[in-house]
Amino acid sequence: TALEEDGGIRLNWTHPGEGGRWAVLRSYDEFGLIEDTIAFTSATTWFDPDGLEYPGSKAFYRIVPWEPDEVPNVTVGIEDFEGATLELETYDEDRDLDPVWGLIEGGSFGEPGQHVAFAGDTWKMQTLDFPIQLDTEMIWAVDVMSDPTSRMQMIGFGDGNDEMWYVLWGQYAPNTDSLIWTYQGWFPEEEWFSINLPVGEDWHGRFGNNPQIDRIFYVNDSSDDDDQGVFRLDNLRDATGAQPNRPSIDFDWQWIDHQNPDSIIVQFENWSLDSDSDSLSFLWSFGDGTTSIIEHPRHTYPIGGEWPVTLHVADGYDRWDFLTQTLSNGLITQQRGNFSIGCVGDVILARGIISRINDQGQDAIFSGVRDILDPLDLRFANFECPITTSSDGHPTKGILFKARPQDTNIISDAGFQFVTLANNHSSDYMEEGLLETQRLLDEHGVAWGGAGMNDIAARQPLLMNYNRMKLGIVSMCNRDGHYNNYQPFLDAARDRPGFALWNRTGIEATVGLQDSVDLLMYQVHCGSEYSFYPRDGDSVGADSTTGEVEIDDPYVIFELQPDSGEVALRHYAIDMGADLVICHHPHVIQGVEVYNGKFIAHSLGNFVFDLSYNETMPSMMATINIGDDDVEGVSITPIWIEDDLPVVPTGEFARAILDYITHYSLILNTHLVRPPDEEIAYVQFDTTYSRDEVVGARQVALFTHDNDLKRTAPQFLNWEGYVS
Structure with missing residues (x-):
């Protein structure tokens, strides 16, 4: 149907199927000799504001399905395991103890041909006749089956100097940087799977080069007699040319008259397409801190502003891209920048917090910090629990959170x-819980990032525009569960869901966003739990975590120093182009650091959390003040967790927490300045004129005898603090 509406034409149509996208064609010629494509949409309605543009003329419309192309299947064979022989040699005599392997009739997925199978305790190496030059975009694929699993079933690649291994199945989860265990435990046994391996970016992230790969490793490790499995492989190939395309993004807009002289309505028209997918999702950032997931939204702006508007589009294969265009209306009176971002740590609405909600009401959760949250322009947090009704919990994790x-x-x-x-x-709560969480946050207008149905989706940045500035936020985590052998592990891969993994590979794959935004922030869940400041001497990437602990576990050991390799990784992100690195996970606060002029919060601690250790009660909020081009300053507000909920301490209590943060920041060569009349500390970015000052004092203290010890009561000092 085509009906007049608000000075234009409203089109409505029906179709027998579900989903899909439509092209809306318009002509002023009844024979359709000259047609304009005026829209692409997944809806079954469209408003054409220009349908009555030519008085006396009729507009004719056609609605046609838009069909995507097939994803090209352009692969280059590396090893198909066909032929009478396969030349393999022993990888390591100390490990190749009971080798059993051979070429087996029947290809993968029931296809004709052959595949190779490894059993026993078999570590084999194949030397390639023609080495393959890697580049960071290269993706290899292989068909694999565990029939059933062993201690470890792996495929690896080497260049004669370095080696990189993908652990696909196995009960054993060793901790070494040369092993990639993201798929381990994810795929069922006794079934063929085709797995994509991003060998190019994985190799460069670990070794920093693009070599020629000249050897392949195959392992079925059955060191334990109880783990006698069979590892089957077929069709190892370069699948770089078989990957789906990114969407092609375009949009424009129309100004709509509005009766309010101080504002104007804008109708956005989304022209985005994807050559091989008709399923698209959208996220708009309107330039004023608000977002929308509607395909063709309307938005109201005040008069006299300039607004960078970003449209982020993801397709059915989770490939994504974005486009930013700038709107302006009238004489620009709006300032660039000059806004604040408040960052806080871990928030859960699960476990004991549910009791707080039931007893005190929803408003009580943040009531103790409303006075510091409300003045902020933007507010970011780590939300550490799925929101779901699913009962399909992770099969091996000991602690599961679930919000209502x-x-x-x-x-x-x-x-x-x-x-x-x-x-x-x-x-x-696995894939179902993650998807439900994302959907509910979308429905409530809360943007999210850092997790998805594969690693490409999980790495998608959140693009948020505010006061004529473009902010990019990349979220990552490295607490993947391998340290406790929580299979399946938690990080996403090319063919499985999870979070975006925080490592050099992940940084290198995302930091190029810096060229498209004014500020690039990394939100990172990393480090060891219950650790206070960086420890020297650990190797980069080493893991010193104690793992997850039960609430009120009396045997928790509070490490004073987390892995300094974590600090090196945060520095690497800054070196590569990040402007801000905001970290959480240890449940305790750590010092802040200015590194090469950029701000790092090493751990913000808890914010809404039901732990009862005294060490986890102090917390903080980092307020990042944005100037007209860059970070203008950062202030630290002390927080105290009172009965699981955040409150703002005052007086000596607040100053004691700030003293604590100041002390651990000094260890990181970073100074905090606190004016005498404020209970906030300011991070000093320029320490050119800083100086250390030693203050001497003498005070009479009376000793009391306690068996063989002499003690004094705590002595109040003329400056802030105590000594005893």
Whole structure:
């Protein structure tokens, strides 16, 4: 149907199937000799504001299905395991103890041909006749089956100097940087799977080069007699040319008259397409801190502004891209930048917090910090629990969090515009729980990032525009569960869901966003739990975690120093182009650091969390003040967790927490300045004129005898603090 509406034409149509996209064609010629494509849409309605543009003329419309092309299947064979022989040699005599292998009739997925099978304790190496030059975009694929699993079943690649291994199945989860275990435990046994391996980016992230690969490793490790499995492989190939395309993004807009002289309405028209997918999702950032997931949204702006508008589009294969265009209306009176971002640590609405909600109401969760949250322009947090009704929990994790869908509005009502889902609890209820969480956050207008149905989706940045500045947020995590052998592990891969993995590979794959935004922030869930400041001497990437602990576990050991390799990785992100690195996970606060002029919060601690260790009660909020081009300053507000909920301490209590943060920041060569009349500390970016000052004092203290010890009562000092 075509009906007049608001000075234009409203089109409505029906179709027998579900989903799909439509092209809306318009002609002023009844024979359709000259047609204009005026829209692409997944809806079954469209408003054409120009349908009555030519008085006396009729507009004729056609609605036609838009059909995507097939994904090209352009692969280059590396090893198909066909032929009478396969030349393999022993990889390591100390490991190749009971080799059993051979070429087996029947290809993968029931196809004709052959595949190779390894059993026993077999470590073999194949030397390639023609080495293959790697590049960072290269993706290899292989068909694999565990029939059933062994101690470890792996495929690896080498260049004569370095080696990189993918662990696909196995009960054993060793901790070494040369092993990639993201698929381990994900795929069922006794079934063929085709797995994509991003060998190019994985290799460069570990070794920093693009070599020629000249050898392949095959392993079925059955060191334990109880783990006698068979590892089957077929069709190892270069699948770089068989990957889906990214969407092609375009949009324009129309100004719509509005009766309010101080504002104007804009109708956005989305022209985005994808050559091989008709399923598209959208995220608009309107330039004023608000977002929308509607395909063709309307938005109201005040007069006299300039607004960078970003449209982010993802297709059915989770490939994505974005486009930013700038709108302006009238004389620009709006300042560039000059806004604040408040970043806080771990927030859950699960476990003991549910009791707080039931007893005190939803408003109580953030009531103790409303006075510091409300003045902020933007508010970001780590949201560390799925919101779901699913009962399909992770099969091996000991601690599972789950929030109730009816409590989702607590996050939006507190004004949080963005939460990161890149953490070790976002997949507590597996794929179903993650998808439900994302859907509920979308419905409540809270943007999210850091987790998805594969690693490409999980690495998608959140693009948020505010006051004529473009902010890019990448969320990542490295607490993947391998340290406790929580299979399946929690990080996403090319063919499985999870969070975006925080490592050099992940940084290199995302840091190029710096060229498209004014500020690039990494929100990272990383480090060892219950650790206070960086320890020297650890190797980069080493893992010193104690793992997850039960609430109120009396045997928790509070490490004073987390892995300094973590600090090196955060520095690497800054060196590669990040402007801000905001970290959480240890449940305790750590010092802040200015590194090469950029700000790093090493751990913000908890914010809404039901731990009862004294060490986890102090917390903080980092307020990042944006100037007209860059970070203008950062202030630290002390927080105290009182009965699981955040409150703002005052007086000596607040100053004691700030003293604590100041002390651990000095270890990182970073100074905090606190004016005498404020209970906030300011990070000093320029230390050119800083100086250390030693103050001497003498005070009479009376000793009391306690057996063989002499003690004094705590002595109040003339400056802030105590000594005893």
